[in-house]
Amino acid sequence: MIHPTKYKILESTGIQGIYDFGNEEFYEITFRITDYCNYDCSYCHWKYGNHYNFDDIKASITKAIENINHNNFRIYFHGGEATTHPKCRDIIDYVFTLDANIIVEFQTNLSVGKKYIQTLIDRYKDQKFEVNVSYHHKFVKDFKNLKEKIDLIYNNGMLGKIDIMLEHDINHVNNIIKNSKDLLQEPYKNKIELIHGFIDFENTTNMYQLFINEYCKGVYEENYEITHEDGIKKIHDTNDLYQDGISFQGWKCAVGKKYIILNGNGDFYMCASNSLDTKPAGNILKNTILFKIKANNYTKCKWNCCKGEFYIEKYK
Numbered sequence: 001m002i003h004p005t006k007y008k009i010l011e012s013t014g015i016q017g018i019y020d021f022g023n024e025e026f027y028e029i030t031f032r033i034t035d036y037c038n039y040d041c042s043y044c045h046w047k048y049g050n051h052y053n054f055d056d057i058k059a060s061i062t063k064a065i066e067n068i069n070h071n072n073f074r075i076y077f078h079g080g081e082a083t084t085h086p087k088c089r090d091i092i093d094y095v096f097t098l099d100a101n102i103i104v105e106f107q108t109n110l111s112v113g114k115k116y117i118q119t120l121i122d123r124y125k126d127q128k129f130e131v132n133v134s135y136h137h138k139f140v141k142d143f144k145n146l147k148e149k150i151d152l153i154y155n156n157g158m159l160g161k162i163d164i165m166l167e168h169d170i171n172h173v174n175n176i177i178k179n180s181k182d183l184l185q186e187p188y189k190n191k192i193e194l195i196h197g198f199i200d201f202e203n204t205t206n207m208y209q210l211f212i213n214e215y216c217k218g219v220y221e222e223n224y225e226i227t228h229e230d231g232i233k234k235i236h237d238t239n240d241l242y243q244d245g246i247s248f249q250g251w252k253c254a255v256g257k258k259y260i261i262l263n264g265n266g267d268f269y270m271c272a273s274n275s276l277d278t279k280p281a282g283n284i285l286k287n288t289i290l291f292k293i294k295a296n297n298y299t300k301c302k303w304n305c306c307k308g309e310f311y312i313e314k315y316k
């Protein structure tokens with residue numbers, strides 16, 4: 001576990017997303033409209049639940065926008081798999097009617113068909129709507145078809161990012177590398193991030209390491225300068241921090257002030273670390289005042305391992 005004495009967020013390599021707010025401040029909401037997914041990734045916690053109720057979803061996001069002291073919002077639809085919610089597109093429609101400057105970042109495993117994707121393109125081509133695709137090889141029956149869908153999104157100017165999830169399972173490694181190379185030849189190479197925080201390189205294979213060294217220069221990567229307890233400064237990326245573990249316990253964190261996780265039933269969490277094994281920080285539909293306090297202030301970190309929002313500022 002890393003116990004940093006200083007933490008600095010560095011500029012990323014590659015490009016994530018299409019839209020931004022220029023130099024203006026904005027607020028990010030990770031928004032879950034469902035806790036169900038049609039895939040069963042071993043590293044995922046958000047696949048066993050149900051879809052949230054349409055009216056609760058609308059009420060939750062409306063109250064959030066009303067009670068956060070910002071006008072610019074990045075709303076990140078995150079897993080479960082949002083497209084499995086039967087009202088998914090109605091929910092996106094609704095989000096764009098809210099009285100704020102909104103970018104929708106739509107995370108999907110892209111298991112839906114081309115027709116569905118075309119409806120997203122047709123419906124949101126005039127909105128700030130961008131699609132983040134995650135490639136989970138084990139569940140993709142036809143990679144060629146998946147790539148055609150990615151190309152369709154890219155050619156319509158809607159591709160925000162691709163996450164390639166590197167699988168532990170040795171039976172899949174060759175095909176994942178082969179297919180990844182296909183994606184890495186495309187002009188969207190700089191939007192691809194290799195997610196390998198779950199891979200135990202020493203006990204599996206060095207094929208991924210060789211592949212990354214040889215083919216993955218210029219892909220998307222978030223970097224951090226960390227001063228370790230012995231005073232030595234090192235550059236880490238997101239994958240390193242997942243692998244090694246990092247603790248900001250007692251630090252002031254900008255979750256709350258700039259970021260929150262909101263479920264479609266009104267439950268909210270300050271960050272991923274406390275969304276897995278503890279109760280929510282509150283429920284916006286039951287106690288809006290608590291939400292307002294939590295969502296407009298910095299948070300003193302009480303978690304001994306940070307599990308995700310590395311890109312949010314933290315101060316000792």
Ligand code: SF4
Pocket residue numbers: 037038039040041043044045046047079080081109134136
């Ligand atoms: S596709 Fe995404 S939401 Fe679904 S099980 Fe995998 S990681 Fe979880």
Ligand code: SF4
Pocket residue numbers: 248249253254255270271272273274299300301302303305306307308309310312314
């Ligand atoms: S665990 Fe949560 S509160 Fe603590 S530093 Fe990480 S993101 Fe911030």
